[in-house]
Amino acid sequence: MSAYEPQLGNVSVEQGTWRFERAMDIQTDPYLLDHVVEGLPVLPAAYLLGLMTQAAHRMLPHRTVRGVRNVRFVQAARFKGHRSLQLTVTAEPVETEPDRISVVISSRMAPPRGGSPYILRTHASGEVLMGEPEERAARFQRIDFAGAADYAELYALPKEIRHGPAFLAGVCYRHRSPDQLLAAVASPGRPQRGWQGAPDTPGWPSTLLNAVLHVGFSLGVLSRARTLLPLEIEAADLYAVPQGPVQVFARRKSTQDSRQSLHVVSWDERGRPVGVFRGFALQEVP
Template identity: 75%
Template sequence: MRHDEPRLGEVSVERGAWRFERPIDTGTDPYLLDHVVEGLPVFPAAYLVGLMTQAAHRIRPHLGVVGVRDVRFVQAARFRGTRGFQLAVTAEPEEAEPDDIPVVISSSMSPPREGSPRILRTHAHGKVVLGTPKERAARFQRIDFSNAADYAELYALPREIQHGPAFLAGVKYQRHAPEQLLAVVAPPGGPQRGWREDRDMPGWPSTLLNAILHVGFSLGVLSSARTLLPLELEAADLYAVPEGQVQVFARRQGVHGGRQAFHVVSWDGQGRPVGVFRGFVLQEVP
């Protein structure tokens, strides 16, 4: 797997629950150094969703990932220095809906003082929807971004967050209205790399999820001029992984109590849908 994609750990199965577990730190996963929030590397929220899809797909490899539902980002996973933790991804199919698989991502860390209990945290939970991918019809208009602004301007906002090469997927952007943002994104490192190195890799590429959702995040930052943290993703319909650049449209749907909700749509160079994200909610940091 390429160095800018997270991976699952060793698997164990007990009473129908699949648990993938491995140690993680900035040495095992150097892309973390390219996502720094207020001075500390932070595991990207979109990568948590990517791990969810990997876990579910490992359980039902004969099906495709067609969506996620009811994702909640509970607590950020931060890294201090070289200290890491044990990352666990737990998926347990339900008898009533065997192809809608709940997934929980958590971690455990050694305590700061000997004799104290290990530090346990839940980082995210949600449900991955598996099924047979449907044939996509072109229904979006391809937009000309030749005279648009450089997306690098958005990566510089807000100043509390720094992005490195593993996350520089945005190419150009346009903003025709305060509540809207259009952008074109490409795989980190250039379109020639593709969104996934191995076609047989399970799940949906985390880099692609991150590139698309970052457009919604950027619109939120432009709208509030504040640092934002993801809270939830109500639902996403996921289609075939494209080969190259993806065009993205984000629209802010509402603001309430420091929370902003967004609708984000993406499509490939032929106008075929890539991903449709509803209820992507961001919270202003106090």
């Protein structure tokens, strides 16, 4: 398994539904140890999103991932000690739109005591849009980050979360207003290979999704200094995977009680769009 990216498991197909299954633990997926929340390794929400795009791309390998819609992060996948969970990714085309793939990610874990029922959880659901590749025109201005603050300061917040090398994609940032955050991110641990793990890897890289969305997460944390949970992404447009560093702009659109909604835009060094995320909602941990 990759030290940085989650992978789909064995596949079975029945009546148009694709079902990927595999065991996952901290040994098969060592990057889990680089995202520890309140003392336990947790599969990052962006990695669940990456698995969704992998599944859709495996179903339609002749098409390109164009975006996602109506993504819901239901329950975190946590790992205790060396116990593994059986991860299941189920994907099927939407009946009226064959290029729109509905995906659900769930898991089954053995109980801590014999005789108890298996622990069943749903972790995420959403739709992946597939289509023809789109030519990207440069429409964003490259930002000069000379003298910007070290992104390591953001990784240190909140204190309940510990990050390791596979997760550390942020380079520098500017917090120019309470509702805006600018940052530069780069592929963690493997600059010579870029964001894509291998030329034939399906879907969109989880490390890139994570790097971009973490800028939005960091903006949310800066305003409350509290641990936040990702809840949903209303829509995202995804473009060609860049080779080099990416610049990211996160803006808070609304705050209601303990919930925040953000808009996150990213582009490559030539100003071409990478990913545009709308309705990225975060919720404070009670």
